[in-house]
Amino acid sequence: MYTLFYYPRNASLAPHFVLEALKVPYQLELVDRKKNVQRSAQYLQLNPTGRIPTLVDDEFVLFESAAICLYLCEKHPDGHLIPAEPKQKAEFYQWLMYLTTTVQAELMIYFYPERHTQSALMYDDIVRTQQSRVQDMLTLLDRHLADKTYMVGEQFTVCDCYLFMLCIWADELAKPPLQFEHLGRYLSGISRHPAIEAVCKKEGTELGMYR
Template sequence: MYTLFYYPRNASLAPHFVLKALDVPFQLELVDRKKVAQKSAQYLRLNPTGRIPTLVDDDFVLCESAAICLYLCEKHPEKHLIPEGPKAKAEFYQWLMYLTGTLQNELMVYFYPERHTQNAIMYDDIIKTQQTRISDALAILDHKIGESDYLINDQFTVCDCYMFMLCIWADEITKPPLSFANLNRYLKRLAKHPAIKSVCEFEETDLTIYK
């Protein structure tokens, strides 16, 4: 059985969506960030990065949210959470890399400006700058989605799980995802997906704004 070490609304959210969408047996282990449990000696033996999430599959341990999502889907190809065909799969990887390498990174700078300067006076400037950079990334994704129901190939994939997680994170910025017309429609549709609804209910993430 899979074990996902998680904390609500953290980067474990996308793998949690994937596990639920795959409909496979799994259990959850809470890593209490309020107690900085992710930096405990016990957790660091499991995941030396001291970050959440971690997946344990028997004696195999895997870190990094996107890697966990891909591993799970490749173990269960019959669920089709990764597109088939070289072009569709290449596009899938392209946009997953964009989500992890661009949007997620911009959000991390926004949430943790203190990690990017030694001058506290600069915090507000970094946050303001990141608002623009995040909005620019969301605009690209809004254009990509267009009239489609899903990010890739009119098919629910890991990219949609990852996108919904990041858009939940971004819902507090000045120009949030729901302010973009295509993203608004897309996210409200995704919020009705059984896996996303179930996980958000379990993690006590309110989906009211997506109704």
């Protein structure tokens, strides 16, 4: 059985969606960020980065959210969370890399400006700059989703899990994802996926705003 070390609304959310969508046995192990458990000696033995999530599969330990998602999908290809057709598969990787290395990275600067300057006077300026940068990215995603139900092709994939996670994080922006025409419609649809509903219920994330 898989064990996912998680904290609600953290980067563990996408792998949690994937586990639920694959309908495989798994258990959750809370890493209490309020008590800084992710920095404990015991947790650092599993994940030396001191971040969440971590997946344990028997004696195999894996960290990094996207890597966990891909590992699970490759172990369970019958779940069809990665497209099989070569061009769609390439597009899938394109968008997953964009979400992980660009959108997520820019959101992290927005949430933690203190990590990117030694002057507290710069915090507000960094936050304003990141609001603008992330809005540009959401605009790009909004255009991409203009005539789409899913991020890639005609099936629910890891990209949808990942984008929904990031949009949950971004709901506090001055212009949150739901205020974008196509992205808002897309999120409303994805919020009704059984895996999304089940995980959000388990983690205490309210989906009413997406309905």
